[in-house]
Amino acid sequence: MGTYYSQKKCPRKEYLKLIVMRKLNYLVVLFVFVGGLFLQSCNKDEVQKVPEAEMQFVINQTDFEFKTLDDSVPMCQDLSMDYVVFELAGTTYTSPIMFANGKFLTKTVKLDAIDGTYALTSFFVYHDNLPVGPDSQDVMIKAAPLPNSTYHDLMVNKLDLEISVEAFEKAEVIIDVLCYEDIFYDAFGFTWFDMNQVRIERQCVFGDICIPDDYLFEGSPYIQSLYADQENGLQTDMPAIMEVKVYKSTELIRTFSNANWDYPGEGSCLEVYYANDEDLAESFTYEVYVLKPNEANGTMEYQLVGTINFDDEVGGITGDDGVVDFVVGDCNLDDVDYQWAY
Known part of the structure; x- marks a missing residue:
């Protein structure tokens, strides 16, 4: 009986050893396969990454x-x-x-x-x-x-x-x-504007302001104002120191002023301009502000005296001289284009 048991025992050990070795081989193969996939994925990421x-x-x-x-x-x-x-x-x-x-x-x-x-x-x-x-x-x-x-x-x-x-x-x-x-x-240096479509419209604006006689004397807010710097000093009828705000529809394009001239407001008309797209129907406005005293406190400030509305290239009304001229106050001037109250 002892001999029989010894003969059966050895083959069983070899069999178990064989099973274990096979499982280990499977694990090694699986590890190599998974590792290869991981390395391939890493390499793929490195290849696809753009600097x-x-x-x-x-x-x-x-x-x-x-x-x-x-x-x-x-x-x-x-x-x-x-x-x-x-x-x-x-x-x-x-x-x-x-x-x-x-x-x-x-x-x-x-x-x-x-x-x-x-x-x-x-x-x-x-x-x-x-x-x-x-x-x-x-x-x-x-x-x-x-x-x-x-x-x-x-x-x-x-x-x-x-x-x-x-x-x-x-x-x-x-x-x-x-x-x-x-x-x-x-x-x-921009060239995307077609010169046949966009045109620069220009006009010249000139104004007179007529002030009451008592504003020429001591205590007048005009005495220390820019009007006193005009070539002929204070007068009842003077070239208006002004700002003209140009709007396309409701958008302010630019503000023009004659206040910084050698003789403020004097010596020439004020050129204003705007870009007119000839392929579109557009509306424009000149808002004319003249420097004069605030009635409440006497401070000199630009006050809106009139507006000029027009379409496209029409511009403000002009006489034969081609100038848009206006009067603020009771100046007795003939053939002015616009007359506005003081």
Whole structure:
């Protein structure tokens, strides 16, 4: 019996050992297979990952004060800067604007780019009209002048700006912009306006103001006013010191004034102008403000004396001289185009 038991015991051990070895082999194969899938997935992720660079612009608002220029320059509009649209290496990007650390910045933009130098070829700043988000109702209020344009030489950080980009790095770039108005598109080098469609309309405005006789004497608010600086001093009938606000529909385009002339309000008519799209029916308004005393406190201020409404290129009424002339007060003048109460 002892011999029989010994003979059966050894084969059973070998059998169990064989089973264990087979299971271990299965586990090794499974581990290698799963590990291969994991490595393949990692390699696949590495292959698909596109190099990205980050860019942020500092918007430097340049003015015309450091150059000698004609008075006809774009006027800054009192509108918020909400977002920018720029073109880098042939790709157009849009980014919101924020104010931080005392400067206007674009939010960081991610670029699909490898190491290298890229040309910034356009940069526009927009005010976002409702509805919220970029659309055709928004207003371009600032822009970087294009190379070879009249205003390009005024810039320091200007187009075509060469920007060095490194993958997985962030670049902060300063760009100079100027206030923008459509009628100055050519000075910015912009060519998307068709000269046969957009026309600059110009008119000259001149006014007289007739004041009561007692305003010529001591205590009169006119004595210390700009009228006293006119070549002939205070008179009962003087050239009006004025502001003319030009509106397209309800949008203020620009304010023109003759107050800063050598002799305020005197020596010439005041030229006003606006851009007229000849393909559209548009309405315009001149609001005429004249410098005169506030009846309540005697303070000299610009007061609305009259409005002139017209369509397209019609402009205000003119006589044979081509000048829009008006009178405020009881001046006995003939053939004036507009007569408004003092």
